[in-house]
Amino acid sequence: MPLGGKGPVLVTVLWSENFLSAILIGLRFYTRTFIITRIGWDDYALIATWLLMVGYAAMSSVSAAAGLGQHAGDLTTEMFANALFFEMIAQVFACFAIGMAKVAVSLFLMRIVVNKWHKGILWFCIATMMTLSTLLAIGVFVHCTPTRSLWDPQLAAEQVCHLNFILLAKLDCGWAAAMDFFLALLPWLILWNVNMKRRDKITVCISLSLGVFAGVCGVIRTSGLDALSQTSDYLYATTESLIWTSTEVTMTIVCVCISALRPLWTHLRGGSSSGGYQEHTGPRSKRGTSYGLQNLPSETRCTYTREVSHDRGMDDADTESSKGIVTHGAAIHRVQQFNVTYEDAQSNSSTRDDVEAQPTTQTAI
Structure with a gap:
C-alpha cells in the first residue's frame, strides 16, 4: 500500500x-x-x-x-x-x-x-x-x-x-x-x-x-x-x-x-590535535610525580639538566644526597635552576630525565 x-x-x-x-x-x-x-x-x-x-x-x-x-x-x-x-x-x-x-x-x-x-x-x-x-x-x-x-x-x-x-x-x-x-x-x-x-x-x-x-x-x-x-x-x-x-x-x-x-x-586546519584532555586520577596526579617525555613530538625532544647549589653549612650527608640528584636522579633537596636544551630526536642523547611537575587535573573530551 x-x-x-x-x-x-x-x-x-x-x-x-x-x-x-x-x-x-x-x-x-x-x-x-x-x-x-x-x-x-x-x-x-x-x-x-x-x-x-x-x-x-x-x-x-x-x-x-x-x-x-x-x-x-x-x-x-x-x-x-x-x-x-x-x-x-x-x-x-x-x-x-x-x-x-x-x-x-x-x-x-x-x-x-x-x-x-x-x-x-x-x-x-x-x-x-x-x-x-x-x-x-x-x-x-x-x-x-x-x-x-x-x-x-x-x-x-x-x-x-x-x-x-x-x-x-x-x-x-x-x-x-x-x-x-x-x-x-x-x-x-x-x-x-x-x-x-x-x-x-x-x-x-x-x-x-x-x-x-x-x-x-x-x-x-x-x-x-x-x-x-x-x-x-x-x-x-x-x-x-x-x-x-x-x-x-x-x-x-x-x-x-x-x-x-x-x-x-x-x-x-593543520593544527596539532593529538593531545586532547585526559583525566588523571591515579598516582600520577599526586604531588612530586615525574612526567616522562615520551609523548613529545620527535623533533622537539628535550634533555633537562638540573643545576643544584649547596650551602656551605650543609653537612656531608646533605652534600652526598645533593650529588645523588645530579648523577642518579634521586629526590631533590634544593633546586636553584632548570636549564632546558633542545636536541634533535635522532641524535643519541646519553641522558633523558623526567620533568618535575606540579600536580594538575586534566580531562578527556
Missing part, C-alpha cells in the same frame, strides 16, 4: 534525522579513533542509540506502509491492526533509544568531571533513565490482556488493562525531558573549576546546552499524551508524537557529537 496522509512526512523526517545522526557519529568515531585515539563507552552508547533509532525508523516506515498517518476511516480492520502492531514495536525501540541517548551524554560528562559526587549524580541519571525506559518498553505489550487486543480492534471487548500505561508514559517522558534540561545545564556548573582551556570549556558547555532543545521536544511530546489516549483516530494523531520523539533523540546526538569534534576541526 502506498504511503498516505502524514505517512510520507513521518518517513522523510525520521530517515533524514537518522542520516544526520549517522554523519555526526561517524565523524566523532573517526576523531576518537584516528586523531586522539581514545575510544570511550560514550562512543559505543551513541552507536547503540543510533542503531535503536534505525530500528525505530524502520518499524515506523513499515507501519506507515500499512496505514500509519492515515485516518481510521480510510483503513480496513486488518490494515489498522497491522499498522498499530508495527507502531508499537517502533515505540519499544524509541523507549530504549531515549534512555540510551541520556546514557551517552552522562558517560561523556564522566570524562570531564573529577569530583565523586558529580559522577554519583551522573550514575543516578543513568540508572533512573534506563529503569524507566525498560519499564515503559515492557509495558507497551503487557499493560493489557489479551495482548493481541492492544492492536486488534476486534478483541477490544475482551480487553482487560492491569496498568495505567499513559501514567507510566508520562513519568518516563517527563523524566527524560527533565534529564535533557539538567544535562544541558550541568556542564556550566561543574566545568568552571576544571583544569581545561577556557575555549574548550565554552565549546563543551555551549554544545551540550543544545540539549535544551531536546528537552523542549520532550515537553511537547509529553503534553500530547492525554490527547492520544482519548482520540478515536489514533494512527493519524500519533504521527506528530513519533516525529517529536525522533527529533528529541537527534538533538541529543547532535549536542554530544559537536562537543567532541573540535580536535577534528583543529586537525583539518
Whole structure:
C-alpha cells in the first residue's frame, strides 16, 4: 500500500534525522579513533542509540506502509491492526533509544568531571533513565490482556488493562525531558573549576546546552499524551508524537557529537590535535610525580639538566644526597635552576630525565 496522509512526512523526517545522526557519529568515531585515539563507552552508547533509532525508523516506515498517518476511516480492520502492531514495536525501540541517548551524554560528562559526587549524580541519571525506559518498553505489550487486543480492534471487548500505561508514559517522558534540561545545564556548573582551556570549556558547555532543545521536544511530546489516549483516530494523531520523539533523540546526538569534534576541526586546519584532555586520577596526579617525555613530538625532544647549589653549612650527608640528584636522579633537596636544551630526536642523547611537575587535573573530551 502506498504511503498516505502524514505517512510520507513521518518517513522523510525520521530517515533524514537518522542520516544526520549517522554523519555526526561517524565523524566523532573517526576523531576518537584516528586523531586522539581514545575510544570511550560514550562512543559505543551513541552507536547503540543510533542503531535503536534505525530500528525505530524502520518499524515506523513499515507501519506507515500499512496505514500509519492515515485516518481510521480510510483503513480496513486488518490494515489498522497491522499498522498499530508495527507502531508499537517502533515505540519499544524509541523507549530504549531515549534512555540510551541520556546514557551517552552522562558517560561523556564522566570524562570531564573529577569530583565523586558529580559522577554519583551522573550514575543516578543513568540508572533512573534506563529503569524507566525498560519499564515503559515492557509495558507497551503487557499493560493489557489479551495482548493481541492492544492492536486488534476486534478483541477490544475482551480487553482487560492491569496498568495505567499513559501514567507510566508520562513519568518516563517527563523524566527524560527533565534529564535533557539538567544535562544541558550541568556542564556550566561543574566545568568552571576544571583544569581545561577556557575555549574548550565554552565549546563543551555551549554544545551540550543544545540539549535544551531536546528537552523542549520532550515537553511537547509529553503534553500530547492525554490527547492520544482519548482520540478515536489514533494512527493519524500519533504521527506528530513519533516525529517529536525522533527529533528529541537527534538533538541529543547532535549536542554530544559537536562537543567532541573540535580536535577534528583543529586537525583539518593543520593544527596539532593529538593531545586532547585526559583525566588523571591515579598516582600520577599526586604531588612530586615525574612526567616522562615520551609523548613529545620527535623533533622537539628535550634533555633537562638540573643545576643544584649547596650551602656551605650543609653537612656531608646533605652534600652526598645533593650529588645523588645530579648523577642518579634521586629526590631533590634544593633546586636553584632548570636549564632546558633542545636536541634533535635522532641524535643519541646519553641522558633523558623526567620533568618535575606540579600536580594538575586534566580531562578527556
